[in-house]
């Protein structure tokens with residue numbers, strides 16, 4: 001099969017589109033014909049990208065662990081999915097990813113995708129959807145009537161978080177650079193704070209920070225007593241009178257199913273910044289590396 005691979009740890013410049021062995025469906029796995037894939041900023045910098053679960057070098061590596069496609073084979077003992085199912089999800093970072101024609105993944109990391117949701121939308125949704133869901137609801141206990149600040153509201157994760165929070169009945173304050181204002185407003189913020197010009201000096205029940213750095217450092221002071229600061233970029237500072245949480249997103253079939261159903265019914269819209277054909281993956285990674293915000297999707301099949 002054709003795949004995008006990188007032969008030694010380093011940046012996107014090392015990505016090559018080449019012939020690679022077709023993976024197989026092991027115990028509990030499915031083989032997926034990839035239709036669309038996406039990736040997360042910095043994934044080539046993470047130590048987990050380069051080793052297997054035993055810590056052994058596993059280069060050459062296929063990146064991109066956010067996938068949408070069709071099941072073509074089912075491994076021994078695999079339950080819950082069948083050949084022909086349209087599926088999407090977030091796959092194990094210690095294994096080869098989805099920047100390829102085929103991907104072998106654990107079935108439990110994938111969910112069935114409704115017919116009306118495109119593979120491009122699903123690939124863009126998998127990681128931001130799970131991350132935003134777990135930040136707002138699993139860690140942040142967001143509910144109707146509460147207030148939430150989403151830092152990076154025009155980004156891949158932030159724009160989904162804004163939509164989920166708004167749908168829940170929360171009051172949503174989004175912050176980002178001025179260039180992301182329109183995306184944040186389209187996602188549904190009640191208030192937008194342009195971080196190029198101001199800092200949000202109010203208080204909120206929940207602060208969800210997707211930016212990190214100075215924005216994260218200043219966020220503890222924004223949390224109301226009894227509230228929560230949730231960070232996904234780095235461990236946050238302590239919150240006086242509240243909680244501070246850092247977490248790594250986990251695959252979850254039930255949450256994927258709920259997220260896809262919301263897209264099907266129009267309650268949620270994954271925002272796709274750009275699409276690239278699979279052979280052009282290096283350019284896609286370079287664009288993200290150079291700071292293009294939002295989700296970039298690789299198309300392995302030109303069907304959406």
Ligand SMILES: NC(=O)c1ccc[n+]([C@@H]2O[C@H](COP(=O)([O-])OP(=O)(O)OC[C@H]3O[C@@H](n4cnc5c(N)ncnc54)[C@H](OP(=O)(O)O)[C@@H]3O)[C@@H](O)[C@H]2O)c1
Nearest residue numbers: 131152154155156157176177195232247248249291293294
């Ligand atoms: N812990 C986890 O499980 C987990 C899961 C998913 C993602 N992440 C991490 O979360 C971060 C966000 O991911 P993403 O996919 O949403 O990225 P993204 O699409 O690039 O969005 C980040 C947003 O924040 C903005 N931003 C960055 N620095 C800023 C600053 N100093 N001031 C104001 N706005 C700023 C970006 O604008 P500009 O591009 O213009 O700077 C962009 O709109 C990444 O670091 C990613 O690795 C962690």
